[in-house]
Structure formats: C-alpha cells, structure tokens
Amino acid sequence: MTLPGMLRLRAQMTPDAPLLSFGETHRTAEEMQNAVSSVGHMLSVNGIQRGDRVAVMSNNRTELLDFILGCGWIGAIAVPINTAARGAQLHQILGNSQSSLLIIESTLLEHVQAIPPLDDLTDVWLIDADSERTDLPWRTIPMPDPVLTERATPVEIAPGEPAVILYTSGTTGVSKGVVCPHGQFYWWGRNVTEQLEITADDVLYTCLPLFHTNALNAFSQALVAGASYVVGPRFSASRFWDDVARSGATFTYLLGAMVSILDSKPAGPSDRAHSVRAALSPATPARLVDPFRERFGVTLIDGYGSTETNSIMAATRQEQRPGYMGRIQPGFIARVVDEHGIDVEPGEPGELLLRSEQPFAFASGYFRMPEATVQAWNDLWFHTGDRVAIDYDGWVRFVDRIKDVIRRRGENISSVEVEQTLRLHPDIGDAAVFAVESELGEDEVMAAVVVKPGTALDFDEVAAFCKPRLAYFAIPRFISVHHSLPMTANGKVSKTSLRELGATAADWDRDAASRTAHAT
Known part of the structure; x- marks a missing residue:
C-alpha cells in the first residue's frame, strides 16, 4: 500500500513486462524500479532525508515522474508544482511547503527568480540545461544511469505517511497543499482498475500533466493492473488521435473540455484509426456521450474523485448513464446535505459529504493549514464543495460547484x-x-x-x-x-x-x- 511497495511488487511479478513509455524512454517494470531507486540514492547522498519536501516544477518528462517516485522511495515528500504558477501563488507554494530543494526546468527558472527569497529553499537543481547566473544556488543534475549508479534500498514506509503534496489552484483563496499519503495512491490504482476492468493487456495513455492527480493515479493503475503506462505530448486536438494510435493505447484519460474540443473538429481518417476502447472522462457533457462513441468508437466513462478523495463514484463500461457520474462505490459512504448540514431527500441537490472505509484512501489534510483542514473535514466528513443529487436508485448527478x-x-x-x-x-x-x-x-x-x-x-x-x-x-x-x-x-x-x-x-x-x- 505504498509507492515503493507497488513498484517492488510489480518488478517481482512481471520484471520484463513493459511498464513505461515516455518519448524515447521505454522501461520494463524492473528497469523502472532500478531508475527510481537510483534517483532515491541521488537524493539521499545530496542530503534529502525522510520527511523533507522536494519541489518539482516541470512539464511532462521522464525526470519529473522519476523524482516524484524517487522521493517516495526514501520517505521524502514530493511537491509537484503547476507550471502555470507565478508570482504570489508560486511564492505561497514554495513557502508553505518549506521545500529545501527545488528541481526545475531551466525555462521556468525565471519565475522563481522573480519572487522574493525563501529562507527554506537552499538548493535548486536544473533538470535539463545550464542557466545564466542567479541569486539562488543552482546546479545542473544529470539523471543517473540506473546501471552504473548505486541504488538505494527503500525505507520502511507506512501507508499513512505522506507521499506527495499537491497544491490546489487557489481560485477561492491561497493555494492549499493537499497531503496525499502513500495509501491513497494504492487505493486509486486498485479502485479504478476494478471499476473499469483494466487488465495487464491494457495500454494506458495520458497527455495530462504529471503535477495533477489524474496522471499520477493513472500510473498507479498501471502498477496495480500490470498494464503499460504511456505519457504523450501535451494535448492537441489536431494530433491527439494520431498520438494515441502510435502509443497502441487501449484506454485513455480525458476531461470534459477535451471531449468538446475533439467533437468540434472536422471528421477525419484518424477518428477510428486507433485501438482505444474507453476513456475515463469526468464532467463530459451528456449530449456528447453517444455521438462520441459512434464517431470515435470510444466509450466515455464518467466518475467522481478529487485530489482530496479517491475514485468514489463509477459505473461499468456497459451501464453508463449520460448525465450521471455513477453510483457510490464499495468502501465509501456519502451524504447529501443542505446548508444546515441536514440530509436532503433523494433527488434533491445539496452538498456532497464523504467518508472512506478504506484506510488512508483520502488525503490527510492541508499542509500547515489546520484551520482549513478542520473546516473541510468538519464532523469527520469531508465537505467536497460540490452540489450533487442522488436519485432513489443510487445514481448520482452533478449539479455544480457550490462556489459556481x-x-x-x-x-x-x-x-x-x-x-x-x-x-x-x-x-x-x-x-x-x-x-x-x-x-x-x-x-x-x-x-x-x-x-x-x-x-x-x-x-x-x-x-x-x-x-x-x-x-x-x-x-x-x-x-x-x-x-x-x-x-x-x-x-x-x-x-x-x-x-x-x-x-x-x-x-x-x-x-x-x-x-x-x-x-x-
């Protein structure tokens, strides 16, 4: 129930099976474990210890995934940062996380140089290239050769220990750091794999950013299911289906806006020249579900989850109901309440409150924000901020974000x-x-x-x-x-x-x- 545990088990069970394809990088399960342990060793010999926060700010690249997993290997905590973060938001994330090390693409370094100095941030590593002189200490860190570099033995980690801190967008205040324990990634992998019937024969393709929970959890699904995980270039409607076809994907990940964009493009020969059968696609407009399947041959699967929670609602590929997110899944309890915290009648909209019966399947709180944590987990229920309605038959319909x-x-x-x-x-x-x-x-x-x-x-x-x-x-x-x-x-x-x-x-x-x- 930890990231190192899942990596080690996958490498033991299917050492030679393909696990990762990322541009020119192709790794088996054993090669993935070796690469991650090498990065863990590099972090350790450079002073990173258990519990230290390591910020990573990069577009999708192999090193980004390696550093996130490498932190988990030695008990450190990765802090992936949205590449769009700037100014006060970027300063808030680095300051609140108290990251001592920042690993960053050189093209993004100027945004760090533009913010006030941070006492805790004492080291900056550039992933890719040299940079001009900066007031921050920096050095270029080449990725180690997993064959030549000494490897670190993973530390003994409990499922409830933090693995990653993912920061919210901060649209309703300062960005909050969601503390995601190791067990949360395990349950994401196990729940989605079972709900969507992912098998070892599947190839999971994502073009979503690895600083977001969706793409990270897709990797957990690949680990649990024995499937292959392919990271493609940033989403482009004009080349998406060509990218998917080259990957050999059988399953992919979309957001509602991406579905609308793909649907708006003229029909072409690439529409069905791929092997994708289904896509996890939360917030898909109901009107597009059937036309999308008819045009592209892909079943869109709705669902519900968030950075703080897990895969709470789902339905099988065969029983999708357009306009609904699915049913509450085993292992979770849900309530729908009015503004006074009183349960509403079936079919009536109200705020969704959640609890988990799966140990460590939810985030443990907001980092160094006890008041925000208490408010969100009031009465030991997680208050999602989402308005939903649960019908008499248990199907759940999304109404709106309360703030919207x-x-x-x-x-x-x-x-x-x-x-x-x-x-x-x-x-x-x-x-x-x-x-x-x-x-x-x-x-x-x-x-x-x-x-x-x-x-x-x-x-x-x-x-x-x-x-x-x-x-x-x-x-x-x-x-x-x-x-x-x-x-x-x-x-x-x-x-x-x-x-x-x-x-x-x-x-x-x-x-x-x-x-x-x-x-x-």
Whole structure:
C-alpha cells in the first residue's frame, strides 16, 4: 500500500513486462524500479532525508515522474508544482511547503527568480540545461544511469505517511497543499482498475500533466493492473488521435473540455484509426456521450474523485448513464446535505459529504493549514464543495460547484445546467457560464460561448432558444463570443480568467438590447 511497495511488487511479478513509455524512454517494470531507486540514492547522498519536501516544477518528462517516485522511495515528500504558477501563488507554494530543494526546468527558472527569497529553499537543481547566473544556488543534475549508479534500498514506509503534496489552484483563496499519503495512491490504482476492468493487456495513455492527480493515479493503475503506462505530448486536438494510435493505447484519460474540443473538429481518417476502447472522462457533457462513441468508437466513462478523495463514484463500461457520474462505490459512504448540514431527500441537490472505509484512501489534510483542514473535514466528513443529487436508485448527478452557483433574484442557478442548454444550440460549440456583478450588486448570469465555424450568432435567437428550456432567471443576460475558451494547465476551463474579464467583455447585454428595442 505504498509507492515503493507497488513498484517492488510489480518488478517481482512481471520484471520484463513493459511498464513505461515516455518519448524515447521505454522501461520494463524492473528497469523502472532500478531508475527510481537510483534517483532515491541521488537524493539521499545530496542530503534529502525522510520527511523533507522536494519541489518539482516541470512539464511532462521522464525526470519529473522519476523524482516524484524517487522521493517516495526514501520517505521524502514530493511537491509537484503547476507550471502555470507565478508570482504570489508560486511564492505561497514554495513557502508553505518549506521545500529545501527545488528541481526545475531551466525555462521556468525565471519565475522563481522573480519572487522574493525563501529562507527554506537552499538548493535548486536544473533538470535539463545550464542557466545564466542567479541569486539562488543552482546546479545542473544529470539523471543517473540506473546501471552504473548505486541504488538505494527503500525505507520502511507506512501507508499513512505522506507521499506527495499537491497544491490546489487557489481560485477561492491561497493555494492549499493537499497531503496525499502513500495509501491513497494504492487505493486509486486498485479502485479504478476494478471499476473499469483494466487488465495487464491494457495500454494506458495520458497527455495530462504529471503535477495533477489524474496522471499520477493513472500510473498507479498501471502498477496495480500490470498494464503499460504511456505519457504523450501535451494535448492537441489536431494530433491527439494520431498520438494515441502510435502509443497502441487501449484506454485513455480525458476531461470534459477535451471531449468538446475533439467533437468540434472536422471528421477525419484518424477518428477510428486507433485501438482505444474507453476513456475515463469526468464532467463530459451528456449530449456528447453517444455521438462520441459512434464517431470515435470510444466509450466515455464518467466518475467522481478529487485530489482530496479517491475514485468514489463509477459505473461499468456497459451501464453508463449520460448525465450521471455513477453510483457510490464499495468502501465509501456519502451524504447529501443542505446548508444546515441536514440530509436532503433523494433527488434533491445539496452538498456532497464523504467518508472512506478504506484506510488512508483520502488525503490527510492541508499542509500547515489546520484551520482549513478542520473546516473541510468538519464532523469527520469531508465537505467536497460540490452540489450533487442522488436519485432513489443510487445514481448520482452533478449539479455544480457550490462556489459556481449563481444567486440571482433570490434563486440558485446551476452554471452547469445553463451550459448544457447552451451547448444544445445548433450554432454553439461550447459554453462556460459564470456570475458577474450587476448594477444592483447581485449576481447576473454571463455566458462565454464558442461559435461553430461558418455561423454567426443571433443573440436574441439564443435567448429565445433558452426560454422554454431554462427558468427565466437562469437565461444569460450577458454573452461574449470567443474563438476558444481559456484553459488551465490541467485542461479545464478557466472560469477565473473569464470572471476577471467581467461583463465589460460582453458582446451582448440582454437588458440593454431590450431597452433599445423598446426605445425604437
């Protein structure tokens, strides 16, 4: 139930079976174990001890995965940092984690040089190349040859000890470090492998960033299932299926926004020239599930999990229900409550609260943030911040993030439901809905939309389209048109960026248009 334990067991059981393919790097299970133990040795001889935090800031590359696992090998704690982190957020992550060592790509070093000095950060290693003089001590660290370099014996680690600290985006405050124990990765691997029926014959392909829980947990699935793990280049809709085909993947990982982007591209010969049967694809628009399978031959599998939790909800490939995340899985307990913490009736939306019966399957808290930890684990239930509804038959429907709920005219509006309605419009390819402040100081509904090629959007017609499908108070007042929606490094729509633009970026104001029409 630890990262070293899973690596060692996989190497003992299938030493010569392929485990990792990453660009030009191809490793068997035994070679992977040797590489990780070599990195663990290198960290140890350079003074890294059990419990030390080691920050790693890099785009996807073999060294990034090696250093994360190498830390776990010797009982140190890896702190993978989102490559988009800048300024105050980057300073917060490095300062809060008290990382003594930062391992970084040279192209990202300038962002560290731009922040105030950190007392705990005493060493910086450059993964790839030399850099110009800096006020931080730095040195280029070549990756060791696993054949020539002495290897470290893994320390005895308990499943509840921290393996990785993953920092949240900080959209509702400073970034919080989610302390992920070794056991959490074990349960991610075991749960998803069982839920999705992954076998040793499968090839798991991801192009998601390794500083995010999704890609890291996919590696755990490969370890548990005996499957192969392939890391591809950063997501590009134009080459995605070609990349997947070259990998020989049978299973891949998508986010809802990626599904919408792939669906919006013209059909081509690459659409089915691959061997992928299914994709884990949380937050997929329900309307795309069947068309996606018909066009690409891939079953989209929804589910629910988060950095703090595990694979809580799932359904088999055969029983997917578009618009639902699945059922609560064995090993977990869920409640849905109102704002007073009282359980709501089946089918009614409320906040999702979770507990685990699997030891160390959840994060142990937020690093050096006891108040935030107590608030999130209030009454020993993890408060997810997600509004869901559990039907009488146990199927769970996502409603919205609580922080994304729009409050207008005394009514709660689900941004997800408005987005789903807008995506049904024949001229709209994608949409993101969020709250902006009105002249009266309350929320107004704004939609950022991507118009399908070759079409011109009639805003009044869009409002008329929404009228029979949405409550009157949920129809967007503001609409802005975009070539594409802004994305985070994790492949999700950045509503933070859209909120910052605000109503001043709108191409249409329904109230202003109505006043103009009446004046005319």
